[in-house]
Amino acid sequence: MAIVAASAVVFGSARINSAVASATAATPFDAAAIYSSKCAKCHGRDGRAQSLHAKHVHARDLTAAEWQNDVSDERIFNSISNGKGKMPSFKKSLSENDINSLIPYVRGLRK
Template identity: 45%
Template sequence: MLNKPALLGLLGALTFSVSLPALADPDGQQLYRQHCAKCHAADGRANTLRGWLYFAQNLSKAKWQDNNSDNDILDAIQEGPGAMPSFADKLSEAQQLALVKAVRDLRKP
């Protein structure tokens, strides 16, 4: 039978390991709302005052989605074209990739 300190250590390790998947899979939708929606709007259509002032891209257009690869979107996230800030040093690679998926999910027919 395990003694009390060993049992507490085992419970602590299990609790930590259960929280790891949450750390490994960033929430792209939440990151989009936090970093992108100010200009690109929640639906990606860039119909915000900031979007209009800074000529933000409408990310929901099928034509735009078709003309831009995942690497193009990732480069834009990392480099920050035009007035858009760079997120290369602000977001991890996993977060950046989650944002690419969130942008893809904005596509409208």
């Protein structure tokens, strides 16, 4: 009986931890919403940075194949987290999971 109770506790907590982990991981939909609210103003909805505002702040064209080939995922993460040039830091307003979810989203903008 004690083994059954212990198993229920162990397996039950594993399900809870799994549910918590999946609830905290950003989904592709979340990444699109985050990009729309935090990135699109400067980089554009399509990532091409063609607006007057984008040109004023020298926002990067995220669709450029050369940039996509040269930049590492770590650098994308660090740029979003810490900011770069006129780009602000988002580490206080986005979780690490949110920032990590943006990396494949940005990669998907490639021409």
